[in-house]
Each structure stands twice: as C-alpha cells, then as structure tokens.
Amino acid sequence: LWIEEFTGEIAFIDTKTGDSLFSNPYDVAAGYNWASASTKQRLLSQLAVTYEENGVEKTMYSYTEAALRGQIHFKNIKNGLRVEYTVGELQTTRLVPRMISKNRFESMILDNIPDGTYKDRLLSFYTLYDAFDPSLTETNVKEIQAAFPITKQFAVYVCDPGIVSKELQNLETTIKAYCPTYTFEEMEQDHADCDYVSTDKAPANFQMAIEYTFTENGLAARIPANGIQFDESRFVLKSITMLPYMGCGNSQNTGYTFIPDGSGTLIRFEDVYGTNYNVAGQMYGADYAYHNISGQHSETMRMPVFGVVEDRKEAAADNNGPNRGNSSSSSSSTTKRGYLAIITEGDSMANLMSEHGGKVHSYNNVYASFNPRPSDTYNLADSISVGTNASWTVTTDRKYSGSYTINYVLLTDDSKAAAANIDDYYECSYVGMAAAYRDYLEQNNIITKLSADDVKDNVPLYLETFGSIKTTERVLSFPVTVDTPLTTFDDIETIYNELSAEGISNINFRLTGSYNGGLDNTYPAKLSWVKELGGKSGFKDLLKSGNENSFGVYPDFDFAYMKTSDWFDGVSEKRDLVKSIDDRYMSKREYDAAMQSFESDYALAISSSAYEYFYEKFDKDYSKYDPKAISVSTLGSDLNSDFD
Numbered sequence: 001l002w003i004e005e006f007t008g009e010i011a012f013i014d015t016k017t018g019d020s021l022f023s024n025p026y027d028v029a030a031g032y033n034w035a036s037a038s039t040k041q042r043l044l045s046q047l048a049v050t051y052e053e054n055g056v057e058k059t060m061y062s063y064t065e066a067a068l069r070g071q072i073h074f075k076n077i078k079n080g081l082r083v084e085y086t087v088g089e090l091q092t093t094r095l096v097p098r099m100i101s102k103n104r105f106e107s108m109i110l111d112n113i114p115d116g117t118y119k120d121r122l123l124s125f126y127t128l129y130d131a132f133d134p135s136l137t138e139t140n141v142k143e144i145q146a147a148f149p150i151t152k153q154f155a156v157y158v159c160d161p162g163i164v165s166k167e168l169q170n171l172e173t174t175i176k177a178y179c180p181t182y183t184f185e186e187m188e189q190d191h192a193d194c195d196y197v198s199t200d201k202a203p204a205n206f207q208m209a210i211e212y213t214f215t216e217n218g219l220a221a222r223i224p225a226n227g228i229q230f231d232e233s234r235f236v237l238k239s240i241t242m243l244p245y246m247g248c249g250n251s252q253n254t255g256y257t258f259i260p261d262g263s264g265t266l267i268r269f270e271d272v273y274g275t276n277y278n279v280a281g282q283m284y285g286a287d288y289a290y291h292n293i294s295g296q297h298s299e300t301m302r303m304p305v306f307g308v309v310e311d312r313k314e315a316a317a318d319n320n321g322p323n324r325g326n327s328s329s330s331s332s333s334t335t336k337r338g339y340l341a342i343i344t345e346g347d348s349m350a351n352l353m354s355e356h357g358g359k360v361h362s363y364n365n366v367y368a369s370f371n372p373r374p375s376d377t378y379n380l381a382d383s384i385s386v387g388t389n390a391s392w393t394v395t396t397d398r399k400y401s402g403s404y405t406i407n408y409v410l411l412t413d414d415s416k417a418a419a420a421n422i423d424d425y426y427e428c429s430y431v432g433m434a435a436a437y438r439d440y441l442e443q444n445n446i447i448t449k450l451s452a453d454d455v456k457d458n459v460p461l462y463l464e465t466f467g468s469i470k471t472t473e474r475v476l477s478f479p480v481t482v483d484t485p486l487t488t489f490d491d492i493e494t495i496y497n498e499l500s501a502e503g504i505s506n507i508n509f510r511l512t513g514s515y516n517g518g519l520d521n522t523y524p525a526k527l528s529w530v531k532e533l534g535g536k537s538g539f540k541d542l543l544k545s546g547n548e549n550s551f552g553v554y555p556d557f558d559f560a561y562m563k564t565s566d567w568f569d570g571v572s573e574k575r576d577l578v579k580s581i582d583d584r585y586m587s588k589r590e591y592d593a594a595m596q597s598f599e600s601d602y603a604l605a606i607s608s609s610a611y612e613y614f615y616e617k618f619d620k621d622y623s624k625y626d627p628k629a630i631s632v633s634t635l636g637s638d639l640n641s642d643f644d
Contacts, residue, residue: 001081001212001219007063008046008072008083010212012219012408017416017425021219021339021408024245025363032252035361041068043361048241048369049087049206051230057238060087060204080213080220088205089165094172097187099148099196102128102155108186113178122174125163130155150194165203206230206237215407217436218339221246222405225346225372236395239351241369242404247308247339248365255310255338257354257366258430262299266430267354269310269364276358283343283350286598288588288605289578289641292377293598297591300637304347306354306366307433309338309411336428338411340436345405346370348639368406373399374641376581394581396643409436456506461499464510465492468518468530482532483518489534489542496551508552510631514539515555523562523606525570525614527621543625552629557618559611560634561588561603570617571606578605579644588638607642611635 002011012021027033028043035043042048045061052058062085066072071086097105105126113119131141131151144151148158163171175182191198207229211222221243230237249255251273256266261281285300286293313334343350354366375395411428426432441447465487472479492509499507513519518530529539539555546553562571571577577585586605589598606614622630 001214003074003081003083005074006072007044007067008085009044010046010081010083012212012410014410014412016420016422017410017412018420019337019410019412019416021247021410023243025248025250027250033362034359035357039361043245043363045245046083046210046243047085047087047208048244050238050241050369051204051206052236052238053204053234058204060206062087065089065205077211077213080211082209082211084207084209086205086207089203090205093184093198093200094168095175095182095184095187096159096168096171097157097190098159098161098198099150099194100157100187100190101193102130102157104190105157108182109175109179113174118174118178122171125160125167125171126157127160128155128157156194201234202231204230204235208240210242217439218407218409220344220405220407222345222403223370224403225399226401228372236375237372238375239369239371240404241367242406244353244355244367245363245365246341246367246408247337248363249308249310250312251357251362251364253310253312255308255312255364256430257356257364258305258307258309258340258433259352259354259366260301260303260305264430265299265354267356267364269356272356272358272364274358275356276360277356279354281352283347283352284639285637286589287639287641288586289580289643290374290376290586291580291582293589296596297593301352303437304343304350305340305433305437306352306368307338307340307411307430308364308366309336309428309430309433311335312337335415336411336413338428338432340409340411340426340433341366341368342407342409342437342440343368343405344407345403346400349374349400350404368404370404374581374643396581407440409440411436458506460506460508461504462508462510463495464512465495466519467511467513467515467533469513470518470520483530485530485532486513488532489514489538492542492553493545496545496549500549505550508554508629509546510633511553511555515557517564517566520564521558522564522566522569523571523614524557524559524618527618540625543627547628553627554629554631555627556631556633558634559614559632560606560638560640562606563603570614573604576606576610576614578607578640578642581643583643586640605640607644608640609642 002013003009007024010023011026013019023046024044028035028040041063042061044063044067047062048059050057050059062072065087066085069089071090073084075082075084110119110122113122129144129148129151131144132155136144148156150156208223209227211224213220213222223240223242228237228240249257249269251269254268254270256268259265259267259279259281261279265279267277267279281298281301283301283304311334349371350368351371352366352368356364373395409426411432412422412425413428417423417425426436438447442449467487468483468485470481471484473482474480492511496507513521514530514533516522516524516526516528529536534541543553562577565571573585580586587600588603588605589600591597592599
C-alpha cells in the first residue's frame with residue numbers, strides 16, 4: 001500500500017502479479033487529458049462532501065478543501081492505514097478589521113499598501129463614517145450616529161457586512177503581505193475601541209477519516225460514520241462520496257464500467273466516448289417511506305457491487321512500486337486491469353453512479369455516495385391548502401452510527417497470472433467479477449454451494465398461477481361482489497399432468513392470490529384459502545399431489561404490503577404501518593409510463609419491525625398443512641424505511 005502524503009492518494013499493488021489499484025487517476029497531468037484546473041482538483045480528491053446551509057446545497061472536494069490547506073494526516077493502524085481529513089476551512093477569524101478608527105486604519109494599514117489594484121480593492125470594501133465632516137447635514141449626522149454610536153467620539157471605517165469568505169481571504173492576504181505590524185491583537189483592540197462585537201460564524205468544515213486495511217482478496221476502505229464531526233446546528237450533511245475515482249479507466253483505452261441495475265449493465269468506454277454519460281441508481285430500489293421518489297423508470301439495483309475493466313497500454317516496469325508513467329520506458333504491452341467493489345456496510349444508504357467524463361475529463365469511473373442522515377422533500381399542497389406550490393424538507397433526528405465500508409477485489413490479466421504462476425485468480429472481466437462476488441457471499445455464509453445431490457439433471461420450470469379476482473355479479477337484480485377463480489387448485493394439478501405427459505418434470509408452481517380474498521387480499525396475519533379455488537381441502541389435496549408427484553407448491557404471501565383491510569384482520573395501522581418522516585402512512589407506488597411519475601397503488605407498507613410478529617401468527621395456521629415451501633417475493637424485492 002503506497003501513500004502520497006500531500007494529496008492523500010493511495011496505490012494498492014499486488015506484488016505477485018503487478019496488478020495495481022489507484023485511488024485517483026495517476027496520469028491526470030498527461031497531455032491528452034483535457035480537464036480544466038478545477039476538474040483536475042476534483043479528480044485528485046478521495047472525498048466529496050455535499051452539505052446544506054440555509055437551504056443552499058454545496059459540495060466540497062478533499063483535494064481543494066483538505067490537501068491544499070494541509071489538512072490531511074496519517075496514522076498507522078492494525079493491518080493498514082488511517083487517513084484523516086478536515087474538509088473545509090478551519091480558521092474562524094480573518095485578519096480583516098470590521099470596524100476601525102479612521103486614524104489607525106490610515107496609519108497602520110492604508111499608508112503601507114502601495115497605490116494600485118490591492119489598495120483599490122481594499123478600499124472598495126470599506127466605507128468611511130465621519131460625523132464631524134462639515135459637509136454633512138444635521139440629518140446625515142444623526143443617521144450615522146444612530147447606526148454607529150462610536151462616531152460621536154471619532155470617525156471609523158466599516159467593512160462591508162455582506163463580504164463573502166473568498167474576499168475576506170483576499171483582503172487578509174493583502175494586509176498580511178503589506179502590514180506586518182498589524183496583528184490579531186491589534187485588530188481585537190480596534191474592535192474593542194469601537195465597541196464592535198464580532199458576529200463571524202465558523203466556516204463549514206467536516207472531519208472524517210478513511211481507513212484502508214488489507215483483506216484476503218484485496219483492500220477494504222472504511223469511513224466510520226460515528227467519527228464524522230461538523231456543526232450540526234448550522235449544516236445538514238447530505239451525502240459523502242467515497243473514493244469516486246478509484247480504479248477509473250481512461251477514455252483513450254477500451255473497457256467498461258459495471259453497475260448492478262437489473263441483471264447488470266456494462267457501459268463501454270468506446271460507446272460513450274466524448275459524451276458526458278452518467279447512470280445513477282439507489283441501492284435496492286425505491287424506498288416507499290419517502291415522498292420524494294425519482295420520477296423516471298429504472299431497473300432496481302439488487303446487489304451492492306460495481307467495478308471497472310480496462311484494456312490498458314502499460315510501459316515495462318518492475319513491480320516494486322506504482323508506475324507513475326515513466327516516459328523513458330522503451331517497450332509497452334496491452335494488458336487488462338480491473339476491480340470489483342463490494343459495499344459491505346452502509347449499502348442500504350448508498351447511491352451508485354457510473355460517470356463518464358466525455359468533454360469534461362477523460363476518465364470513466366463508478367462510485368458510491370452515502371447518505372448519513374435521511375431527509376425527504378414533498379409538496380405542502382399535498383397535505384394542507386396553500387395558494388402556490390411550496391416544498392418542505394424534513395431530516396430525520398436519527399443518524400447512522402455504523403460504518404461505510406467498500407471491499408475492493410483486484411482482477412488479474414491471464415498473461416500476468418501465467419507469468420506469476422498463479423492458478424487461483426479472478427479473470428479480468430465481468431465473469432471474474434461475478435465469481436469474486438459469489439465467493440464473497442459463500443465465504444460469509446450468505447449463500448451455500450449446492451452439492452450434486454441438491455441438483456437434478458433437468459432444469460426446473462417455474463410457473464406462476466393467479467388465483468381469484470373480485471368481479472361484480474347481479475343476484476336478484478342487486479350487484480354483488482364475488483371471488484371469480486382464474487386458476488383453481490384442481491387446474492394446477494391438470495397443468496402438471498399435461499406437462500408431465502409431454503416429458504416435462506421438475507416443475508414448481510408459485511400460487512399468487514390464493515388466500516384471504518385472492519389477488520386483492522388482506523394481510524396474511526390470518527390465513528383463509530379462497531373457497532372458489534378449492535378452499536382448505538383443495539389446498540391440502542394439492543400439497544398431497546405435489547408430494548406424491550414431486551412438483552413444488554409455493555403459495556406467495558405478501559408480508560411487505562397490506563393491499564386491503566377488513567374488520568379484525570389483525571393489523572393495527574398505528575402499530576404496524578410504515579410512517580414517513582412527517583408521520584404519515586405510506587403506500588407502494590408504481591411507475592406510470594403515461595404520467596411519467598410514480599403513482600400510488602394504495603397498498604400500505606408494513607414496517608419491517610412487524611414482520612416477525614406477523615410471521616409467528618401466520619405460521620400457526622400455515623404449519624397445520626405440513627407445507628414444504630413458501631414464496632415471500634416482496635421480502636426479496638422491496639426494502640422500506642420506517643420513521644415511526
């Protein structure tokens with residue numbers, strides 16, 4: 001692990017293969033990189049901190065606000081290194097007098113600065129208030145003395161109260177350069193003589209650390225959330241972007257970024273060359289505890305992984321240290337390089353972004369941003385009568401106190417593995433990424449490898465059947481709502497028999513809408529099979545047939561949402577439903593292509609804190625049938641917060 005002490009950059013080197021992983025683009029100063037100076041400073045940052053002050057959102061980058069200020073420090077920790085950042089200005093008071101007597105301002109400051117730009121800029125921010133000026137009217141004198149009572153004794157120069165931090169810094173630089181005898185003690189005395197009380201507020205600064213440690217397969221980067229410090233009374237921390245340019249690929253080469261939306265997406269460098277192309281998404285999809293949900297269709301990101309693969313031209317070099325681009329190398333070769341990143345902590349608060357610089361910079365990268373304290377914005381017109389649209393942002397009182405951790409696994413080019421005589425490695429492709437993540441899941445007992453006895457020769461066929469729907473019939477000329485069967489339990493046996501006769505076996509049936517009123521069912525706190533489908537006896541016969549003929553029966557139960565309610569259904573709205581930050585019950589929303597927004601389908605979200613309670617009640621009924629299987633699809637597809 002190599003460290004650049006000024007910028008905070010790190011380089012992780014596999015000494016066996018020579019594979020490397022840089023936290024920032026090592027060739028940012030190369031001639032083909034057309035990025036501006038400010039963009040290059042962003043490219044050299046390991047952190048981006050987005051915060052809100054007085055309703056205005058701002059972003060600070062670690063290179064500009066920490067490295068250039070000398071506010072990056074290192075500590076050795078067990079098995080790695082801790083890099084501590086103070087992002088933002090530490091200094092509260094500037095050596096710029098806000099109110100000073102006319103005589104002292106001219107003798108100690110103004111007379112020492114030569115005529116020209118610096119003096120003119122200084123004077124442009126000061127106004128002289130002299131109540132003894134004979135040209136003033138009596139009214140003018142009273143106004144000056146009312147605003148600045150000290151002018152009854154002597155004339156003063158007053159600095160513009162609206163001066164911004166950058167201009168204060170420029171004026172301080174001028175005063176320090178030309179007025180070495182004017183010190184902070186002198187300024188404090190001037191303020192005291194003028195009865196001036198400073199109202200300066202400390203500028204925004206955020207203290208946090210990234211801890212790098214070696215893992216069995218690579219490098220782990222961790223930000224302890226409980227170690228993040230800032231003035232919470234004035235600033236709202238919106239997000240922290242961690243290592244945004246780690247392992248980024250160059251547009252001059254071929255390769256791709258990988259993000260896990262849907263079945264996975266590869267964005268090839270050459271396909272988006274010269275285009276500012278970005279793809280973003282929230283881990284685990286929409287959170288229906290929020291009012292504010294993205295108004296566009298996107299695939300759900302279900303696995304907390306991302307990565308980059310690049311075909312890179314490398315100059316010949318030894319493997320004793322990171323090659324920062326030695327132009328004197330006489331030979332070069334093209335090899336593959338890449339990594340897979342696995343978010344192991346804080347993943348449910350992560351947003352992923354695949355960024356392609358296009359005309360802004362020459363890099364392709366993918367990274368995670370974390371939201372330490374969730375907030376929500378919604379239109380006040382939805383809850384109260386207001387004349388115009390107005391939004392309100394609410395931030396939860398609770399904050400995350402764990403860590404944000406990303407594990408980086410290096411991928412290896414086949415030629416490098418052969419040269420190092422290594423057989424066990426992850427190939428440099430999305431197939432290698434999949435293998436690395438599968439091994440991680442297995443090593444952490446999240447999945448288990450199937451044995452030969454677990455796997456049948458033929459591929460399983462899963463069929464989803466739909467139970468009953470509500471329709472209206474007329475009985476004695478009166479409209480009556482009844483359950484109309486779509487697929488009965490007997491129909492399922494018939495489907496199996498017909499498929500089996502054609503030689504198709506290893507069939508599993510997922511039964512959707514077969515209980516508590518069919519497709520528009522009540523919550524499964526209590527269990528009742530739809531009579532029109534065959535009822536209790538029909539379900540028992542289906543299970544018996546499934547056991548005898550070896551086909552699976554998976555009744556699907558929705559524990560995440562309550563589609564409809566009924567008297568004595570076992571659900572207490574106050575106790576069991578998800579609440580938003582502003583204490584309202586929340587429902588699932590589906591994307592409407594016509595409206596191009598998310599519209600409610602009126603299925604109220606159940607709090608995850610109630611799942612176990614309801615399942616224990618449900619299990620007393622369901623276990624009576626001695627079932628072999630269950631389907632709980634929404635528990636694997638939706639993840640909602642609860643701000644109750």
